[in-house]
Amino acid sequence: MRAVTSPSCVPSVRPATMLEEMGRVPLHGRLQNFRWMAEDEGISLLQSLAEESVLVSGGVTVRVSRDPEDDTFLGAAIEG
Secondary structure, three states, X not given: OHHHHOOOOOOOEEEHHHHHHHHHHHHOHHHHHXXXXXXXXXXXXXXXXXXXXXXXXXOOOOOOOOOHHHHHHHHHHHHO
């Protein structure tokens, strides 16, 4: 967490929906036993990511990778 919140950390471009997903997934019932940080730490991490990121709408769609999940990140990079 310190690496993400350090002043030398390069801001990254990410769709706002990604932060929403990152906040929702750990709260899923079946994943509760695998959490490695307290809820308040998770909230703090998400707030730091939101502040240090260039948030984009996720409106740019590309199909260039063999892995469709990667296309989301590539589209965000182009949009940002």
